[in-house]
Amino acid sequence: MGMLVETEDQGMLRDMLRRFVEKEMPRDRVKAWDRESRFPRDVHDKLVELGLTGLTVPEAYGGSGRNVVSTIIVIEELCARSMSVGCAYIQSVCYAGLNLTEVGSEAQKRELLPKVAENGLMFAYGFSEPDVGADIASVRTTAVRRGNEVEINGAKRFCSGAQIADYIYAIVRSGEPEARYKNLSLVLIPTDAPGLTFTPQETLGLKGGGTFDVSLDEVTVPVSNIVGGEEGWNQGWAKLAGPGLDIEKIEVAAMALGIARAAVDDAWEYAQQRVQYGKPICAIQSIRHMLAEAKTRLEACRLMTYTAARMVEEQRPATVETCMAKLFVCDTARDIVLQCQQVMGAYGYVGDFDMERYVRDILVMPILGGSSAIQRNNIANRLNLPK
Ligand SMILES: Cc1cc2nc3c(=O)[nH]c(=O)nc-3n(C[C@H](O)[C@H](O)[C@H](O)COP(=O)(O)OP(=O)(O)OC[C@H]3O[C@@H](n4cnc5c(N)ncnc54)[C@H](O)[C@@H]3O)c2cc1C
Numbered sequence: 001m002g003m004l005v006e007t008e009d010q011g012m013l014r015d016m017l018r019r020f021v022e023k024e025m026p027r028d029r030v031k032a033w034d035r036e037s038r039f040p041r042d043v044h045d046k047l048v049e050l051g052l053t054g055l056t057v058p059e060a061y062g063g064s065g066r067n068v069v070s071t072i073i074v075i076e077e078l079c080a081r082s083m084s085v086g087c088a089y090i091q092s093v094c095y096a097g098l099n100l101t102e103v104g105s106e107a108q109k110r111e112l113l114p115k116v117a118e119n120g121l122m123f124a125y126g127f128s129e130p131d132v133g134a135d136i137a138s139v140r141t142t143a144v145r146r147g148n149e150v151e152i153n154g155a156k157r158f159c160s161g162a163q164i165a166d167y168i169y170a171i172v173r174s175g176e177p178e179a180r181y182k183n184l185s186l187v188l189i190p191t192d193a194p195g196l197t198f199t200p201q202e203t204l205g206l207k208g209g210g211t212f213d214v215s216l217d218e219v220t221v222p223v224s225n226i227v228g229g230e231e232g233w234n235q236g237w238a239k240l241a242g243p244g245l246d247i248e249k250i251e252v253a254a255m256a257l258g259i260a261r262a263a264v265d266d267a268w269e270y271a272q273q274r275v276q277y278g279k280p281i282c283a284i285q286s287i288r289h290m291l292a293e294a295k296t297r298l299e300a301c302r303l304m305t306y307t308a309a310r311m312v313e314e315q316r317p318a319t320v321e322t323c324m325a326k327l328f329v330c331d332t333a334r335d336i337v338l339q340c341q342q343v344m345g346a347y348g349y350v351g352d353f354d355m356e357r358y359v360r361d362i363l364v365m366p367i368l369g370g371s372s373a374i375q376r377n378n379i380a381n382r383l384n385l386p387k
Contacts, residue, residue, distance in 0.1 A: 006069075006306075009070075010070055010073055013070055013073055013074070014077060016050075017077035017078070020046070020047075020050070021077060021078070021081045024043050024046055025043060025081045025085060027081075027354060030354075031351075031357070033085075033207070034082075034083075034357055037207040037208065037210055038084065039084050039088055039164050039208045039209045040084065040085065044085065044088050044092070047074075047120070048118070048119065052089070053089070053092045053093050053116055053120045054097075054117035054118075055071045055074065055093055055097075056071055056093050056094065056097035056098045057097050057101065057113045057116055057117040058101060058113070061101075061109055061114055061117065062113065062117040063117040066313070068247065068309050068310075068312045069310055069313050071093055071251075072250060072251065072305065072309040074089065074093075075089065075090060075251055075255060075258065076255075076257050076261070077258065079254065079255045079257075080258035080259065080261050080262040081262065082208070083205070083206050083207075083255070083259070084207065084208020084209065086255060086258065087160065087206065087208055087209050087255075088122060088164060088208070090251055090255075091123055091124060091161050091164075091165055091209070092116055092121060092122045092123075093116070094247060094248065094251050095122070095123035096116045096123040096167075096169075097113065097116045099123070099169060099244045100112055100116070101113065102239075102242055102244050103186075103227055103228055103232075103239040103242060103244065104227060104228065105227075105228050105229030105232070106229075107224060108227070108228075108229070115166075121166050121167075122161065122166055122167075123165055123166070123167050123169040123188075124160060124161045124165035124167075124168050124169065125159065125160065125168075125169055126141075126156040126162075126168040126169060126170030126171065127139070127156075127170075127171050127240075128156065128157050128158045129141060129155055129156055130155055130157050134370070136171060136240070137181055137184065137237060139171055139172065139173055139184065140154055140155075140173060141153065141154025141156065141170070141171075141173065141216060142154055142172060142174070143172040143174040144174075145223065146220075148222060148223050149220045149221065149222060149223065150187060150221050150222075150223055150226065151218055151220050152172055152187065152189065152216050152219045152221070153216055153218060154172070154215075154216050155213065155215050155216065156168070156170060156213070156214040156216070157201075157213050158201065158211050158368075159198075159211065159212045159213075159214045160206070160209060160210070160211040160212075161209030162198055162210075162211075162212040162214055163198055163210065163212065165191050166190065166191060167190055167191060168188075168189040168191060168214065169186060169188060169227070170186065170187055170188075170189055171184055171185075171186055171236050171240060172186075179234075182234055183234060184234065184240075185226055185232060185233050185235065185236040186226070186227035186232065186236040186239055186240060187221060187225055187227065189216070189219060189221055189225070194219070195216060195217045195218050195220075196214060196215070196216060196217075196219055197214070197217070198212045198213070198214055199213040199214075199215075200212055200213075201213060203364075204360045204363060204364070205357070205359075205360030205361040205363065205364060227239060246312055246318055246322040247312055247322075249322040249323060249326035249369060250305060250308050250312065250322055252326055252330065252368065252369040253301070253308070253325045253326050253329035253330060254305055254309075255365065256329050256330045256333035256334070256362060256365040257298075257301050257302060257329055257333060259333060259361050259362045260298055260301060260332075260337055260358075261298060262358060263336060263337040263340040263341070263362075264294045264295060264336060266340065266353065266354060266355060266358075267291060267294065267341075267343040267344055267348075267355070268291055268295075270344050270347070270353075271291060271343055274344075274345075274347075281343075290339050290340075290343055291343060293339065294336045294339050294340055297332050298336055300332065301328070301332050304324065304325045304328055304329055305325050305329055307321065308324070319378075320378075320382050320383060323382070324375075324379060326375050327372050327376060330365040330366040330372065333362055333365060334362050334363060337355075337358050337359055337362040338359065340358075341355050341356075341358075
């Protein structure tokens with residue numbers, strides 16, 4: 001189903017990933033990673049060996065070009081089984097690979113992109129702060145230039161995968177507070193830099209790489225770690241709001257799509273096995289309708305995600321379509337998963353099955369990467385609806 005948007009190569013990639021997931025990510029292992037909040041680096045390393053972290057890296061830097069649709073296929077397939085593996089893959093291929101390709105300096109590309117493709121180098125996003133959520137331009141973490149160094153002080157919150165990452169890709173305030181949007185820089189902070197302290201935050205889902213409070217106390221990095229090089233100083237907003245942000249929306253949509261697909265597959269199977277009143281519950285009309293509706297909504301999610309991905313891959317303007325995909329897919333995927341949980345009754349709520357994990361993981365999708373309300377704002381604003 002829904003394969004009309006795929007080329008033969010993309011179809012082969014999907015088949016290969018399904019085999020990979022069955023072999024390397026069996027359900028019992030995945031359950032243990034979630035229970036123990038663990039990231040399986042061996043699985044990430046195998047994805048690297050297969051060349052999959054090179055999917056966003058230009059050939060000149062050791063990758064296979066800018067394959068946005070293929071990247072989204074990998075994210076969907078991994079997240080359909082494990083957010084722990086899926087999120088780490090995103091940290092490598094999107095946070096590091098795509099951003100460096102789009103906005104890194106030549107020196108940063110030369111140094112770091114081959115490491116993304118060949119070693120699975122990872123970034124963590126350091127945008128949110130204790131007092132800053134949607135309004136990222138108001139960050140309070142400061143950066144001050146001292147000769148050839150930049151000193152950073154402040155605090156980041158919800159820095160997901162910070163402890164498995166090599167660098168934090170952090171937005172900091174580098175100019176005067178009143179110079180809104182022109183006072184921000186992006187900096188690469190090595191996660192082993194002195195002055196960093198990580199405190200894990202307890203979450204309902206997304207247990208794998210974990211999310212962290214990060215305090216930054218007189219952390220220094222060379223000026224060459226300013227994203228885009230020295231010319232990137234105070235240019236952080238333009239770099240952040242560039243094409244990378246479009247891709248971020250579809251990558252979150254792909255995560256949600258993967259979880260919803262897994263939930264539909266499991267509920268579809270369960271409804272055929274579970275017998276009540278002498279018949280499998282899939283013969284009950286209300287259950288049949290829930291499953292038919294879930295499949296239909298899933299298909300709409302798939303079409304929106306891959307249409308937006310294809311537009312981004314073809315470098316067509318896609319700001320509105322990516323916001324629509326993020327909004328629709330994340331909200332709908334959440335509804336799908338909750339509907340599938342209903343199909344499984346009590347067994348959708350207990351640890352013997354994976355459904356309870358899908359529920360925990362899906363609930364954050366309309367919140368992170370720009371909430372659904374923010375996407376509605378973006379869509380209305382970008383379509384020039386007068387205020
Ligand atoms: C598990 C998890 C992982 C995360 N990972 C990362 C990460 O790796 N890096 C990172 O930087 N951040 C991360 N985040 C943070 C996430 O991106 C933020 O939650 C998000 O940006 C929104 O911020 P907030 O939750 O503080 O909400 P707030 O901005 O405080 O908003 C609260 C509510 O008000 C609404 N609202 C706010 N402003 C408007 C507006 N202008 N119009 C309409 N409604 C509005 C929001 O939709 C929301 O419902 C993560 C969060 C979670 C829970």
